[in-house]
Amino acid sequence: xxxxxxxxxxxxxxxxxxxxxxxxxxxxxxxxxxxxxxxxxxxxxxxxxxxxxxxxxxxxxxxxxxxxxxxxxxxxxxxxxxxxxxxxxxxxxxxxxxxxxxxxxxxxxxxxxxxxxxxxxxxxxxxxxxxxxxxxxxxxxxxxxxxxxxxxxxxxxxxxxxxxxxxxxxxxxxxxxxxxxxxxxxxxxxxxxxxxxxxxxxxxxxxxxxxxxxxxxxxxxxxxxxxxxxxxxxxxxxxxxxxxxxxxxxxxxxxxxxxxxxxxxxxxxxxxxxxxxxxxxxxxxxxxxxxxxxxxxxxxxxxxxxxxxxxxxxxxxxxxxxxxxxxxxxxxxxxxxxxxxxxxxxxxxxxxxxxxxxxxxxxxxxxxxxxxxxxxxxxxxxxxxxxxxxxxxxxxxxxxxxxxxxxxxxxxxxxxxxxxxxxxxxxxxxxxxxxxxxxx
Amino acid sequence: xxxxxxxxxxxxxxxxxxxxxxxxxxxxxxxxxxxxxxxxxxxxxxxxxxxxxxxxxxxxxxxxxxxxxxxxxxxxxxxxxxxxxxxxxxxxxxxxxxxxxxxxxxxxxxxxxxxxxxxxxxxxxxxxxxxxxxxxxxxxxxxxxxxxxxxxxxx
Numbered sequence: 281x282x283x284x285x286x287x288x289x290x291x292x293x294x295x296x297x298x299x300x301x302x303x304x305x306x307x308x309x310x311x312x313x314x315x316x317x318x319x320x321x322x323x324x325x326x327x328x329x330x331x332x333x334x335x336x337x338x339x340x341x342x343x344x345x346x347x348x349x350x351x352x353x354x355x356x357x358x359x360x361x362x363x364x365x366x367x368x369x370x371x372x373x374x375x376x377x378x379x380x381x382x383x384x385x386x387x388x389x390x391x392x393x394x395x396x397x398x399x400x401x402x403x404x405x406x407x408x409x410x411x412x413x414x415x416x417x418x419x420x421x422x423x424x425x426x427x428x429x430x431x432x433x434x435x436x437x438x439x440x441x442x443x444x445x446x447x448x449x450x451x452x453x454x455x456x457x458x459x460x461x462x463x464x465x466x467x468x469x470x471x472x473x474x475x476x477x478x479x480x481x482x483x484x485x486x487x488x489x490x491x492x493x494x495x496x497x498x499x500x501x502x503x504x505x506x507x508x509x510x511x512x513x514x515x516x517x518x519x520x521x522x523x524x525x526x527x528x529x530x531x532x533x534x535x536x537x538x539x540x541x542x543x544x545x546x547x548x549x550x551x552x553x554x555x556x557x558x559x560x561x562x563x564x565x566x567x568x569x570x571x572x573x574x575x576x577x578x579x580x581x582x583x584x585x586x587x588x589x590x591x592x593x594x595x596x597x598x599x600x601x602x603x604x605x606x607x608x609x610x611x612x613x614x615x616x617x618x619x620x621x622x623x624x625x626x627x628x629x630x631x632x633x634x635x636x637x638x639x640x641x642x643x644x645x646x647x648x649x650x651x652x653x654x655x656x657x658x659x660x661x662x663x664x665x666x667x668x669x670x671x672x673x674x675x676x677x678x679x680x681x682x683x684x685x686x687x688x689x690x691x692x693x694x695x696x697x698x699x700x701x702x703x704x705x706x707x708x709x710x711x712x713x714x715x716x717x718x719x720x
Numbered sequence: 721x722x723x724x725x726x727x728x729x730x731x732x733x734x735x736x737x738x739x740x741x742x743x744x745x746x747x748x749x750x751x752x753x754x755x756x757x758x759x760x761x762x763x764x765x766x767x768x769x770x771x772x773x774x775x776x777x778x779x780x781x782x783x784x785x786x787x788x789x790x791x792x793x794x795x796x797x798x799x800x801x802x803x804x805x806x807x808x809x810x811x812x813x814x815x816x817x818x819x820x821x822x823x824x825x826x827x828x829x830x831x832x833x834x835x836x837x838x839x840x841x842x843x844x845x846x847x848x849x850x851x852x853x854x855x856x857x858x859x860x861x862x863x864x865x866x867x868x869x870x871x872x873x874x875x
Contacts (some may be wrong), residue, residue, distance in 0.1 A: 353784075357737070368800045368839040399736070406747075406784045407840055409853045435734050440743050441783030443838065457742030459781035475736050507829040517845035525844045560801065590843065591804055608800055610838055616781075702810060703804040704836050706783075709824040 285417045285512045290379040298421040301382040309491040314541025321326045321394040321448040327498030329510040334483030335588040341395040346470035347395045355395035355477035363404040364446040367559035369590025372514040373484035376412035381418040387487035406439040411591040442615035462662035505531035507576035517543045519592040527640045534572040558587025561667030563674040599694035602681040605633045609705035611668030625656040639691040726800035728767035755786040791826040791833035796850040799836040804841035818868045
């Protein structure tokens, strides 16, 4: 099932070393790209049908084509790489940066050539000390290699702990040294991005896929995968599987194969209950919905998404109300506070879910939970609150009977036999936004 | 030996605008002072050429910046879903027991702060514990005593 493109060669060699990467033809795609006009590289990406691997699935070639030509906008062009991977369930960019840093850097340099930029900023989440050190070492090795760098400067910029900075405009705010709160769109970053200049923001995996595409040719790459989901994807598999880890697959591989062939199935002889298909933001799938291709259209037909490719398997001990609490608490903690429906709504969601779990909730509160979700949807500047609402509403939708049982029985039917029972979330520790005591 | 001020000037030079050096300058200030005390924020503001209020306003947004004192060592246990599914809560509780503090607290001697943290991006290697910002993978409750001993020993 596995298919190596982005991670090609990493199993046999230490590709963090420049010499090793060059030995397998590394940086040849860059030379090929630079021998072509920028537009020809964009055309190659168009032909590859590559779509963004950060989760939004936007066609990469089209994004690059949006960048105004220097005669249309005199400001410098920037390439900003989103390496703020923070979606619960996703750890693929961590592995890509750690194992194939030079392929990733080569992708940065090819992309810079395609969008006529000489300044690249890689925004790495602050917690990723490991990938930061690998990237820094890789760039150190390139310091005297003007033939590779070609006058392009690459700065690795470290975040400081904020999920929201994975949203591209929040990332740009943060990179400009501000609080990481999303901007209104439009204008999109391609027109007014970093310091109001034309900016391409691409995900790590997207960028790391560029060298193989240039090397094999866009049309050849597009032979992999299925319609609307060409090529490969590095999928993060975690939770209740025997062999959790990152696996590069051809798009369209069945979800069942991911869980049972690659992941080795559910440990301890337990049964699969549910699968989060693309990171915590996506609509959950029941155990009987996994005979589906892991690709954009197949998952869309089930109203869900590949997102950032974080597949999380849950076994039959797991309580879906407890899952709702933990996910809701995450988004409550990470809400930037700019839009009221998200800031307040995620807090209300947590409160109602906690009452359900405690067995204190009345029937109308279950409807209220869905109502709160509905009042977040489509009413915020960025998708953070919306994804919290969509995810939690999907737990109710797919496991309605279980939520109803909490109301009817006045208790959690799973209790502490569920591994998600009483898990302490950081939101309970919050010291950054103290809540004022309101006098009675 | 370069001073903090000089290091921040070098950071500023990497970017199209000095403002982009704010996060790296705060990180550096925190490394020097242990946390972002008013003195640290003042140094940061001086080096950036802005006000301490601006620095504090930015710092207060981010989880990794500390505006109150923390321990010399930081132990952060990921308790998001993938880690929780394989026992992160038990790992957190083992640290509470071993360190004699509740999550969110610092040991009396000021050595270690323990806190739960949101997804660290290591879900397949759960449970992830970030010890002084370096990841320990596949941590089980029985590994906790050794990790604490290492911290205490190296202190």
